[in-house]
Amino acid sequence: MPDQVGTAIPDSHGAAPVELEPGDSVCRAVARIAAVLRDHLTANLPVAIDGRNVEGVHQVRVALRRFRALVALLRRDYPCATLDEAAARARRLARAVGDARDWDVFLLETLPGLSPLGRMGVNVAGMLLPLAAARRDAAYDGVRQILGGEDARWVLRLVNRLAEGELWDEARSPAGLKALEEPAGAFAVRHLARLHRKVLRKGRGFTLLTPPQRHEVRLALKRLRYAAEFFVTLHAPGHAGRRYLRRLAAMQAALGMDSDVLTTRLLLERFGDAADGEIRYVLGAVTGFLCCRQDATHENAHRRWRKFRRTAVFWAR
Template structure:
């Protein structure tokens, strides 16, 4: 795929579903399209539209994260809190998607040029960033550094797919790191909730989430051939 048309069309096709809120897949696919188009801009070497797509991805991501969190068994008070947060996140996303800003973004995306010879330089920049994240993770295997590596890895994968290159290695590594983000998001949501709402039912659930996150973190480091820090 040497141009962005398919992913711009993908984004446009899923906007009505994201607006309706009837199927979580709509918001998920809006976020996926936004991320892939950001990788396309990386290949072009463009800064323009990056901040716009970042905003779209973040707003859609907030909705998606809450929908995923609400998909499992939760303490009652925490569930009620997340449902209220999801309602507000959906309203905020809907306002964005119906705004003149969204129409202007789509018009700009429809006019993105095809990839040229400079795309390989764009990929090289992304791979260099990934190597830097890997070096940082290897020197200091922390959860934050692992998340930074995971995000850089995803960006490289999407860029390589635009260029028709194999992404077998990147996809395999993403499988290893897949469960970490959801657990990390859940921990963050719980911490924010308990900070404002002391809840004896949710406190043990937080400890369970922290334990599962530590286990997933250790498993990911071992799969990547990295040492597990003492005290984890």
């Protein structure tokens, strides 16, 4: 891998939540949130396009996830063609960036974590490293193309419009403008409660859930976490919301192995065109190893789930 250059800017949103005011309208709150997303995205796009600092792609992926989460919230209450287009364009960007990030994780984290198989005579690195490196390079070619293209420019223009308080043309009717003046606190409570209920519903009977079902729980947790981080300062300024956010993040992390195994399996399937007998043996060994590691995380995940379920929500204070 080439020397890393450029400076990727970490996600400041999680470290320093957006400072919203109790009197903010939805329009004003969205502008404040979008300004943070814009700064995060624009700072990291050149690093991701350059490709020599893997953190650039990671941070662009995070920024796109947060942007998509914000758009999803707005589309439920203020549906319009502009937001529909934003969701579609951001999804295409996220797909390309996500593919490159998945290969980075595979090369930098997953393969080193499979070293016990090497001590057992399974040549994981020797077999899979060249294959994965070639696919990673191809994925970065795709990143450079799409992040330098019209989809990225369009999304940046919209994020800037949101940050400047200019939402979308369809909202400029009297009814649309009135809806956007709803107190942000009421908007936040409605959506946080909905997303929290969805997590609890998907996690019902947690110990009996299959790996794909636990993965769905993790996705729901991720959407809830983004929304909670957007609006925590409205309802829980200072330290009041930290306990909820901390347990939410811990629950998401506890289910991370399910996501890692699912992603790795999908990546391994893409080696099928080069899978001779020896490679198939290595792929089988890796799959079995990861499944055993995944199984060992279930008790911790269940313990985290019980804690999360008992945690009081900060928006009901």
